[in-house]
Amino acid sequence: MRFKTTDAFTGESVRKPGLDSSIATIERTTTPKTMPPASQLVFGHTFTDHMLTIPWNSEKGWGKPEIKPYQPLSLDPSSTVFHYAFSLFEGLKAYKSEDGTVRMFRPDMNMARMNKSAARIALPTFDGEELIELIKKLVMLDEKWIPSEKGYSLYLRPTMIGTQEALGVGPSSDALLFVICSPVGPYYASGFKPVQLYATTEFVRAAPGGTGGYKLGANYAPGIVPQAEAAKRGYSQNLWLLGPEHELTEVGTMNLFVAFRKPDGTVELVTPPLKDIVLPGVTRDSTLALAREHASGKTRIPGLPDKLEVSERKLVMQDLVDAEKNGTLVEVFGTGTAAVVSAVDKIGYEGRDIEIPCGPPGQGMGDIAKAVLDRMSAIQQGEIEHPWAVVANDAKL
């Protein structure tokens, strides 16, 4: 299969071999590892028996996909990834139900986003359907690593790096796409706990025209020191603000949702617009879609407010300060693949804490976050049939 691509140097349209799942080779491990007891899994610390690698070269296009035993990469020290951060990644999960059906959640969204990230740093794009086929093979080969207990899943980490063996700031002539898999337990192992945020006015995560809207490795290392600073003050994550109005953007590495009560009793669920500053989260998109279907009456979701309005609009810190004062602040929560939802009960801002309701005692989150979490988990685990859940069991091995 060949597909058209654009030469990063000249802008010329060229035909190069595209990503082709049908030529993949599979080498099974002869030394399978044993999985630690599910209860002892720490997020992202344990990896399965196999991995997927696919090389790319600007002359030769996409090479042969190889599924092979999990092993270290061998890279020349001059590789562009080490010097200029040619690196991007994705995160999605595969779930196994009791009957052995393995489902991935909206992998097409991750493929589209990965291609956008790649294009932003002049790395090659690819046919997302083909990578999904390859990921299905990898996931089914390592199927025994997916715990079927509720709340457990296999976290998939597709990654692309620049591997040109030469210094010089320019498009990378070589790249490597790889996928590794990590069995994970419930994000909140000991019950749901709200988090406290520090609304930072010292650091920014993303700026207009920058790369905040892309899942590039380069966006994450600079967030570690701000996170440590927030922790020193007793907060678990940063609330990332932008500009003199202190516009809200994201929380830590999650998207942000805020719910307000309006004078007529309608609840407005708000998330900031993307504008290339906010990372286009799959969980964000799914939360918006579920809430909008509820609001329109198409599919009502138990637990969501009767009268719900859903908005993507600009939010500034003053909106939260005012809503707290008026008693109209209903809920604040983050969304992301790892935890699905994460409730917020406190935001430190300009020397004081904004207090946020967090649902009935013991729930650990507000009713909206709970309703979204329950519905999304039911779709992911296959308890509710939904086109978002893509079955992997048909993979050819």
Ligand SMILES: *Cc1c(COP(=O)(O)O)cnc(C)c1O
């Ligand atoms: C990955 C990520 C998210 C969440 O995206 P999901 O697709 O929902 O997992 C949100 N914000 C940032 C900065 C991220 O890196």
